[in-house]
Amino acid sequence: MDARAKYRKLGRFSSKFSSSRQGGGDRFIPNRAAMNLDIAHYLLMAAPRKEKENNSGISLPGKGKGAYREILDRVLLQNRTRILEFNSKPSAPTEEIFPAIFFDSPSNHKGPLKNKRYIPQSSERILGAPNIERDFYLNLLDWGKRNILAVALRNSVYLWDASNGSTSKLVTFNDHVSPVSSVSWAPDGKHIAFGLSNSYVQLWDVNSNRPLRTLEGIHQSRVGSLAWNGGILTTGGMDGNIVNNDVRIRSHIVQKYSGHHMEVCGLKWSGSANKLASGGNDNLVHVWDCSMAASTITSNRSPWLHRFEEHTSAVKALAWCPFQRNLLATGGGESDRCIRFWNTDAGNCLSSVDTGSQVSGLIWSKNERELLSSHGLPHNNLVLWRYPSMKKIVELNDHFSRVLFTTQSPDGCRVASAAGDETLRIWKIYETSTVGNAASKGASTTPFASFSAFTTIRMNSAAMLGRLPGTAVYKRSTIRMPKHELGGFQNSPYGCFGQSPAPNSGNGVWRTLVHRRQRLKNYIPQSAERILVYLWDASNGSTSKLVTFNDHVSPVSSVSWAPDGKHIAFGLSNSYVQLWDVTSNRPLRTLEGIHQSRVGSLAWNGGILTTGGMDGNIVNNDVRIRSHIVQKYSGHHMEVCGLKWWGSANKLASGGNDNLVHVWDCSMAASTITSNRSPWLHRFEEHTGAVKALAWCPFQRNLLASGGGESDRCIRFWNTDTGNCLSSVDTSSQVSGLIWSKNERELLSSHGLPHNNLVLWRYPSMKKIVELNGHFSRVLFTTQSPDGSRVASAAGDETLRIWKIYETSSVGKAASKGASTTPFASFSAFTTISSFNGCSSSV
Numbered sequence: 001m002d003a004r005a006k007y008r009k010l011g012r013f014s015s016k017f018s019s020s021r022q023g024g025g026d027r028f029i030p031n032r033a034a035m036n037l038d039i040a041h042y043l044l045m046a047a048p049r050k051e052k053e054n055n056s057g058i059s060l061p062g063k064g065k066g067a068y069r070e071i072l073d074r075v076l077l078q079n080r081t082r083i084l085e086f087n088s089k090p091s092a093p094t095e096e097i098f099p100a101i102f103f104d105s106p107s108n109h110k111g112p113l114k115n116k117r118y119i120p121q122s123s124e125r126i127l128g129a130p131n132i133e134r135d136f137y138l139n140l141l142d143w144g145k146r147n148i149l150a151v152a153l154r155n156s157v158y159l160w161d162a163s164n165g166s167t168s169k170l171v172t173f174n175d176h177v178s179p180v181s182s183v184s185w186a187p188d189g190k191h192i193a194f195g196l197s198n199s200y201v202q203l204w205d206v207n208s209n210r211p212l213r214t215l216e217g218i219h220q221s222r223v224g225s226l227a228w229n230g231g232i233l234t235t236g237g238m239d240g241n242i243v244n245n246d247v248r249i250r251s252h253i254v255q256k257y258s259g260h261h262m263e264v265c266g267l268k269w270s271g272s273a274n275k276l277a278s279g280g281n282d283n284l285v286h287v288w289d290c291s292m293a294a295s296t297i298t299s300n301r302s303p304w305l306h307r308f309e310e311h312t313s314a315v316k317a318l319a320w321c322p323f324q325r326n327l328l329a330t331g332g333g334e335s336d337r338c339i340r341f342w343n344t345d346a347g348n349c350l351s352s353v354d355t356g357s358q359v360s361g362l363i364w365s366k367n368e369r370e371l372l373s374s375h376g377l378p379h380n381n382l383v384l385w386r387y388p389s390m391k392k393i394v395e396l397n398d399h400f401s402r403v404l405f406t407t408q409s410p411d412g413c414r415v416a417s418a419a420g421d422e423t424l425r426i427w428k429i430y431e432t433s434t435v436g437n438a439a440s441k442g443a444s445t446t447p448f449a450s451f452s453a454f455t456t457i458r459m460n461s462a463a464m465l466g467r468l469p470g471t472a473v474y475k476r477s478t479i480r481m482p483k484h485e486l487g488g489f490q491n492s493p494y495g496c497f498g499q500s501p502a503p504n505s506g507n508g509v510w511r512t513l514v515h516r517r518q519r520l521k522n523y524i525p526q527s528a529e530r531i532l533v534y535l536w537d538a539s540n541g542s543t544s545k546l547v548t549f550n551d552h553v554s555p556v557s558s559v560s561w562a563p564d565g566k567h568i569a570f571g572l573s574n575s576y577v578q579l580w581d582v583t584s585n586r587p588l589r590t591l592e593g594i595h596q597s598r599v600g601s602l603a604w605n606g607g608i609l610t611t612g613g614m615d616g617n618i619v620n621n622d623v624r625i626r627s628h629i630v631q632k633y634s635g636h637h638m639e640v641c642g643l644k645w646w647g648s649a650n651k652l653a654s655g656g657n658d659n660l661v662h663v664w665d666c667s668m669a670a671s672t673i674t675s676n677r678s679p680w681l682h683r684f685e686e687h688t689g690a691v692k693a694l695a696w697c698p699f700q701r702n703l704l705a706s707g708g709g710e711s712d713r714c715i716r717f718w719n720t721d722t723g724n725c726l727s728s729v730d731t732s733s734q735v736s737g738l739i740w741s742k743n744e745r746e747l748l749s750s751h752g753l754p755h756n757n758l759v760l761w762r763y764p765s766m767k768k769i770v771e772l773n774g775h776f777s778r779v780l781f782t783t784q785s786p787d788g789s790r791v792a793s794a795a796g797d798e799t800l801r802i803w804k805i806y807e808t809s810s811v812g813k814a815a816s817k818g819a820s821t822t823p824f825a826s827f828s829a830f831t832t833i834s835s836f837n838g839c840s841s842s843v
Contacts, residue, residue, distance in 0.1 A: 119384065119394045123425035124414070126398075127160065129153060134404065134420040136333065136360060136376065137265040137281060137316065138224050139182045141405035141418050145189030148206070149407070149416055151424060152180035157194060159206065162409065162426075170204065171211075184226035184233075193233055195223030201235055203247060215252055218243050227267035227276070229290075234276065236264030242278055242288075259286045259304050268318040270325065275305070275344060277328055279315030284308070285330050287344050306347040312336040319362035323369065331359025334377060339390075353390045355383065360403055366412030367430050374417055376402030382417060384429065396427055400776035400797055421776040421797060533559070533570065535582065538785065538802070547580065547587075560602035560609075565786075569609055571599030577611055579623060591628055594619050603643035603652070605666075610652065612640030618654055618664075635662045635680050644694040646701070651681070651720060653704055655691030660684070661706050663720050682723040688712040695738035699745065707735025710753060715766075729766045731759065736779055742788030743806050750793055752778030758793060760805065774801055 131154040133140060140152040149160045150170075155178040157170045173180065173196065182195030191212070194202045201215040201223055219237030227234045232254070233245045240262055244255035257278070266279035276288040285308040308330070317331030317339075326345040332338050337357055341350040358376035365372070370393065371385045380403060382396040401420030408415055413430045533546045533556060549556065549572065558571030567588070570578045577591040577599055595613030603610045608630070609621045618640055620631035633654070642655035652664040661684040689709030697703035702721040708714050713733055717726040734752030741748065746769065747761045756779060758772040777796030784791055789806040 117431070120428055121394070121396065123396070123398050124428045125426035127424040127426070129418050129422050129424040132404075132418055132420075132422055132424075133179055133181075134401075135181075136358075136402075136404060137263055137314065139184070139195075139226065139265075139316075139405060140180065141407050141416060141424070142183045142185050142192075143407040143409050143416060144185035144192070145187065145410050147410055148185075148189070149424075150183050150185065150192055151418060152183050152194070154179045156180075157183065157192075162414075170206065170209065181222045181224050182226045184228060186233075187228055187230065193226050193228075195226055195235065197222040199223060199237065201226070201233070201245070203233075213247070215245055215247070218245065218253065224263060224265055225267045227269050229269045229273050229276075234267055234269070236267050236278060236280075238263040240264060240280065240282075242267070242276075244290075255290075257286070257288050257304070259307065260284060265314060265316040266318045268320055270320045270328075270344075271322060272325060275320075277318045277320065277330075277344075279318050279330060281314040283311045283313055283315060283332070283336070285311065285315050285318075285328075285342070287328065287342075287347075306342075306344060308340075308342060308347075308349070310340060310349060310352075311338070313358075317359045317362040317373070319364050319371070322364050322366055329362050329364070329371060331355075331362050331373060334358040339371075339373060339385075341388075351388065351390070353385075357381075358402065361406035361417075363406060363408050363415060365430065366408075372406075372415060372429065374403040374406040376404070380419065382406070382415070382427065398425055399423070422799075538790075546582065546585065547578075557598045557600045558602045560604060562609075563604055563606065569602050569604075571602055571611060573598040575599060575613065577602075577609070577621070579609075589623070591621055591623070594621065594629060600639055600641050601643040601654075603645050605645045605649050605652075610643055610645070612643050612654060614639040616640060616656065616658075618643070618652075620666075631666075633662070633664050633680070635683065636660060641690060641692040642694045644696055646696045646720075647698065648701065651696075653694045653696065653706070653720075655694050655706060657690045659687045659689060659691060659708070659712070661687065661691050661694070661704075661718070663704065663718075663723075682718075682720060684716070684718060684723075684725070686716060686725060686728075687714070689734070693735045693738040693749070695740050695747070698740050698742060705738050705740070705747060707731075707738050707749060710734040715747075715749060715761075717764075727764065727766070729761075731755075733757075734778065737782035737793075739782060739784050739791060741806065742784075748782075748791060748805065750779040750782040752780070756795065758782070758791070758803065772803055775799065 129151060132151070133154060141150070143149050143162075147162045149162060151158055151160070155175070156172040157180060158167060159170050160167045170192075171194075177196045177198045177200060179197055180194050181197050182193075184193050184195075186192065190205065190207055192204050192206055194204070196202065199216075199219045199221055201218060203212040203215070204210070205212050215233075215235075218235055219239050219241060221238040223235050223237050225236035227236075229244075231246060231248045233247050234242060235245060236242050240258070240260040242257040242260070242264055243253055244257075245252040246254045257276070260278065260280035260282055262280050262282040264278055264280050266277075268277045269275070270277070274290055276290065278286045278288065280286075286304045287306040287308075289305040311330065311332040313333030313336035315330055315332055317329075319329045321327035321329065326343055327350075328342045328344050330340050330342065332340075337359065338352050338354050339359060339362065340352045342348070343350055355373060355375060357379040359373055360376050361374035363372045364370075369387045371387050372382060373385065374382050380397075380399050380401055382403060384393040384396075385391065386393055399417065399419040399421055403417050403419045405418045406415060413428060415427045415429055416424060417427065418424045532548050534543055535546050536543045546568075547570075549570075555573055556570050557573050558569075560569050560571075562568065566581065566583050568580050568582055570580070572578065575592075575595045575597055577594060579588040579591070580586070581588050591609075591611075594611055595615050595617060597614040599611050599613050601612035603612075605620075607622060607624045609623050611619050611621060613619075616634070616636040616638055618633035618636070619629055620633075621628040622630050633652070636654065636656035636658055638656050638658040640654055640656050642653075644653045645651070646653070650666055652666065654662045654664065656662075662680040663682040663684075665681040684706070687706065687708040689712030691706050691708055693705075693707030693715075695705045697705065702719055703726075704718045704720050706716050706718065708716075713735065714728050714730050715735060715738065716728045718724070719726055731749060731751060733755040735749055736752050737750035739748045739750075740746075745763050747763050748758060749761065750758050755771075756773075756775050756777055758779060760769040760772075761767065762769055775793065775795040775797055779793050779795045781794045782791060789804060791803045791805055792800060793803065794800045
């Protein structure tokens with residue numbers, strides 16, 4: 001049978017078979033109901049277009065286009081390759097058009113959506129850090145594996161246990177080896193290393209509270225950076241050298257890295273422990289491969305793996321990425337202000353972001369793809385960034401001075417920051433994580449495991465052990481702080497941290513740190529709702545509590561000493577004025593019915609106490625007689641916030657929240673209360689802000705200086721005889737106080753926002769002699785010592801500072817020789833004294 005016959009036979013068989021299935025017919029007919037003409041048209045046109053692209057040499061970059069087309073074919077075309085559809089097949093339902101792997105957005109991921117994370121804008125805890133070194137190049141803060149935070153405060157190192165809030169002092173070093181320049185916990189959390197300013201490194205066992213050994217001969221000067229890698233302690237010094245020290249063996253120096261020609265201020269080992277990053281004051285970043293370093297000290301120079309020179313300022317901030325092993329982040333200093341990201345395999349810069357502020361620290365999140373940066377001038381804050389977009393998530397702005405040191409808790413949820421404002425703040429960035437818990441389960445090998453084999457341990461005789469003598473309990477946490485032997489509020493319940501007798505930055509500031517009473521509740525026996533008044537004796541540095549007021553009369557709104565220095569007056573918020581005898585520590589009388597609301601200003605004129613209230617009234621009170629109200633001055637229509645009598649006691653100056661300055665002549669005032677309004681001698685309306693600062697010139701009887709508030713910022717000088725303005729100077733800052741020198745033709749002004757400082761001016765040229773910038777918040781109150789040589793200032797940073805402006809003057813001594821008349825000389829004639837049950841005294 002030939003081929004044609006076989007084909008006919010096969011055709012008949014096929015026809016019969018298909019007739020039996022489909023009920024007749026010898027052809028396949030396309031089923032148009034099962035066809036999609038649009039898809040068919042696309043497939044017809046796609047083939048020549050694809051051929052054209054191939055012929056023209058066009059290639060689609062990457063896998064993204066190919067993956068995208070495959071998904072479209074699978075979902076929209078059901079993987080069809082045929083143009084005509086002969087059989088209609090049910091299409092399988094698709095769960096989603098684009099799989100979650102195609103986009104990074106969490107909203108496209110399968111599974112339940114995460115709750116939106118809340119990051120508190122304020123710190124969770126605030127701890128005092130007095131005398132902390134304000135040196136950008138040091139590393140004085142570290143958080144250990146056992147949840148203990150270590151901080152170096154000049155000569156001493158303190159430990160704060162975050163699990164229970166307890167604090168202890170570990171060590172105090174003598175002056176010839178201190179201050180401490182770096183602190184770093186060992187991986188086991190039981191041992192800690194300190195870099196010292198005399199080039200030594202000391203190792204301590206925290207459990208036994210004893211030194212283990214002192215490493216010498218490493219550097220030529222201070223050791224400002226430390227980094228652990230198992231049993232290897234890497235040190236960076238001011239001499240520019242980096243040294244690996246094996247603390248388990250006697251000859252501890254095993255490797256050296258030389259590449260920096262200025263101080264090494266940052267060191268970080270990578271997570272894999274095979275790469276070391278270093279940053280220096282020479283603006284350089286080096287990446288070192290430990291396998292390339294010399295194994296012995298005989299070869300003291302090893303080539304770096306990479307050197308990055310793009311930064312234009314000192315590099316202290318270094319951070320290895322926990323989720324991408326070859327990614328390193330670095331931050332530059334004040335003249336650079338950039339965060340840069342480096343590929344340490346290829347040695348190139350991946351990206352850079354200008355933060356607009358000095359970068360002092362970088363911390364990668366252990367939980368999210370986020371980076372936290374800490375900053376110095378001008379922003380003085382912390383910023384959380386989303387990586388790699390580097391969009392700001394949140395800014396944390398509680399610090400008043402540049403943030404110098406940061407460290408992360410073991411679980412990665414919290415960050416501690418220490419700043420030049422002498423506070424240490426704990427920030428809760430994330431919820432509780434399993435990272436730290438999992439890590440804590442693994443028993444890490446202590447780097448001192450074989451250390452007990454030593455028969456002799458070299459101890460530093462300069463170290464002295466001691467316990468913290470004082471405790472200060474803050475609003476949200478408890479911390480014990482040291483009381484220094486140098487005087488200054490040593491017995492104060494304010495929890496003073498000490499006084500530095502040496503001049504600070506050449507300005508001769510005696511710094512005394514105090515805290516608001518509300519933050520030190522259990523240091524005070526009375527209820528936390530009470531307000532207290534304290535006295536500090538500048539001659540011996542002793543402090544005593546004079547009085548505690550209850551809530552219904554407090555807070556105290558003004559304080560003023562009587563001319564004799566034995567009695568003091570307090571203006572209260574309930575409109576009362578209370579007089580106290582400091583010698584006997586008892587109240588003398590309470591003056592009532594003077595004002596309708598709080599008494600914000602007081603001024604003495606012999607036995608006359610002048611009061612200014614929120615009601616705008618000024619009242620003269622003779623404290624020696626029962627009917628104490630003798631004169632009233634009415635002219636302000638808002639609160640009187642400043643009062644000053646002239647030295648001859650015949651003129652009174654007043655400033656108010658109504659931006660007005662009045663000069664009153666006491667001879668023009670009514671002698672009795674029957675006439676309650678006396679005309680002012682002069683009214684000055686030039687100020688455009690509240691006037692609190694007033695000062696009569698001691699060397700020119702008719703000269704008055706006044707300072708305006710935040711919207712005015714000017715110091716104006718007035719001739720109170722003629723009533724005209726002599727001159728004016730714009731200080732560009734809120735003026736909160738004015739004090740004339742008793743010794744020179746100079747004027748001291750105190751300022752609020754934005755400068756928060758004190759300025760000494762030469763009069764009448766009004767040229768600045770010096771600016772005193774110790775405060776971190778606006779200066780609110782100032783006063784002068786009796787001899788005129790010192791000035792005390794109190795600010796919103798909760799510190800009271802004593803400034804030595806002049807040498808000891810004979811003015812105060814001469815004045816003290818004269819017996820001033822006590823305003824209470826005839827007070828004993830009273831048979832009944834109005835008692836005041838809103839206070840309690842302590843002897």
